Amino acid sequence: MTKDKIANDSHRKFLYFYENKIKVHFKDFDEIFYNGEIIELNLDNLSMVFNENVKGTIPILLECINPDSIRKFEEKKRW
Numbered sequence: 001m002t003k004d005k006i007a008n009d010s011h012r013k014f015l016y017f018y019e020n021k022i023k024v025h026f027k028d029f030d031e032i033f034y035n036g037e038i039i040e041l042n043l044d045n046l047s048m049v050f051n052e053n054v055k056g057t058i059p060i061l062l063e064c065i066n067p068d069s070i071r072k073f074e075e076k077k078r079w
Helices: 003-019
Strands: 024-027 033-042 047-052 056-061
Touching: 003 033
Parallel strands: none
Antiparallel strands: 024 033, 033 047, 047 056
């Protein structure tokens, strides 16, 4: 799979979460996971600005994201 295909697949999946302001969970290809909100999604640059729950606001290239890992973020219930 090419980097452009990966980036376009990731963009297509992230677009739903971005437009509906839904928190998202995903992993990069180094298996590092991210949880938070998409602040900006840019198809021209194939990038996004992401407000990660722990790391804060960070830029991310969509070609670095595993498209199969993208899903809605679910808060864990704590007792």
